[in-house]
Structures are given as structure tokens and as C-alpha cells.
Amino acid sequence: xxxxxxSTTLNDSLYLTKTTLDFDTLWQKRYYHCYIGEAILTExxxxxxxGCVYDSAYTGDYRRGLVFKVDSAGNxxxxxxxxxxxxxxxxxxxxxxxxxxxxAGGVSYKYTYGDLYMARVDSNGNYxxxxxxxHPNAWEYEFGVVGIIPQKDxxxxxxxxxxxxxxxxxxxxxxIKFKINKQPVLDTLYKLDKIxxxxxxxxx
Numbered sequence: 001x002x003x004x005x006x007s008t009t010l011n012d013s014l015y016l017t018k019t020t021l022d023f024d025t026l027w028q029k030r031y032y033h034c035y036i037g038e039a040i041l042t043e044x045x046x047x048x049x050x051g052c053v054y055d056s057a058y059t060g061d062y063r064r065g066l067v068f069k070v071d072s073a074g075n076x077x078x079x080x081x082x083x084x085x086x087x088x089x090x091x092x093x094x095x096x097x098x099x100x101x102x103x104a105g106g107v108s109y110k111y112t113y114g115d116l117y118m119a120r121v122d123s124n125g126n127y128x129x130x131x132x133x134x135h136p137n138a139w140e141y142e143f144g145v146v147g148i149i150p151q152k153d154x155x156x157x158x159x160x161x162x163x164x165x166x167x168x169x170x171x172x173x174x175x176i177k178f179k180i181n182k183q184p185v186l187d188t189l190y191k192l193d194k195i196x197x198x199x200x201x202x203x204x
């Protein structure tokens with residue numbers, strides 16, 4: 001049906017609203033105590049979200065990665081929590097793969113100031129794998145995987161970003177080409193200054 005889905009985060013909770021093309025509200029539902037990084041529209045107007053869920057049982061900024069799916073009526077179909085509360089996992093990006101599974105990309109602060117982080121769940125939300133990439137300089141913050149691009153050869157390119165103004169006025173971009181089973185094909189680090197000029201620094 002012709003409609004719009006509007007997502008917003010208010011007081012750390014996700015609200016999803018379905019409207020007509022004239023913005024007349026059909027329904028609105030509230031979901032997790034969470035942050036949403038990206039959402040994609042799938043078959044039958046279902047929506048898959050990726051982000052993180054905050055764990056209210058603990059004080060501080062405890063969170064787990066979150067991927068979940070709702071149908072066109074806003075009913076949750078499945079959810080997958082990635083990691084435990086102390087992993088500090090957060091997803092910014094999401095893509096659907098050629099076999100119907102989903103790969104979410106973001107950042108994990110479990111071990112350092114931030115590692116590039118990805119996880120895959122199947123079409124029913126079952127956990128398949130997660131994958132962590134440590135920055136060569138562990139003292140730089142990581143913004144995480146900001147995009148995952150499917151390729152015609154059935155591989156994927158993940159785009160990661162690093163940076164910390166307190167330590168280094170420069171920023172790094174990391175391009176990771178990989179297969180769906182986590183097999184790396186290419187891993188390249190680019191140095192990027194504040195005005196956006198990039199230079200290939202090293203192969204990782």
C-alpha cells in the first residue's frame with residue numbers, strides 16, 4: 001500500500017509511525033529503550049532496524065547491539081541482541097545480503113576507545129557471526145562502520161572512520177572488502193585531513 005513510515009527517537013525510545021501520503025496517522029508504536037542508526041524497507045513493507053539497546057538494569061552507558069524487524073502493521077517479527085551489556089556495541093549502518101540475511105556495522109568499545117565492528121544475522125534474526133577490527137593506534141576514537149555496500153561479485157565493502165581531535169587533527173578511513181563468511185579480500189587504511197584530502201597510508 002502507498003504509505004510512509006516515520007521513525008524517531010524520543011527519550012531514548014524508538015517510535016514508529018505509519019501515515020498516509022497526506023501524513024494522516026494510521027498507527028504509532030513505541031519500541032525499545034534504544035538508539036537506531038539505520039533502517040531499511042524490505043519485502044511486504046517490513047522494516048529492519050539496527051542500532052543499540054540500553055540496559056536499564058545497569059548504571060552508566062551500558063548497551064548491546066540491536067537488530068530487529070517489524071511488519072507493515074508495526075508488529076515485531078524478531079529481534080537479535082548482539083553482545084552483552086558491557087560490550088558497548090552500537091550499530092550505525094545496515095545492509096541486506098543476497099541470501100536474505102543482514103549485516104550491521106558500527107563500533108564496539110569493549111576493549112579500546114573503539115573498534116570497527118560488524119555482525120550478521122540470518123533472515124529470521126538468528127546470530128551468525130560478529131567481527132571486530134582494532135585500529136593500529138588504540139588511542140584513537142572510532143566512529144565505526146558508517147556504511148556497508150554490496151558488490152556485484154557477492155562481496156561487501158565496509159567503510160569505517162577513525163578520529164580524535166584531542167590526539168591527532170587528522171582522520172582515517174578504512175575500507176574492508178570481505179565475503180559473507182567473514183573472509184577478508186582487501187583491507188586498506190587512508191589518511192584524511194580535516195578538509196577531506198585522502199592519501200593511502202598503508203595496507204592493514
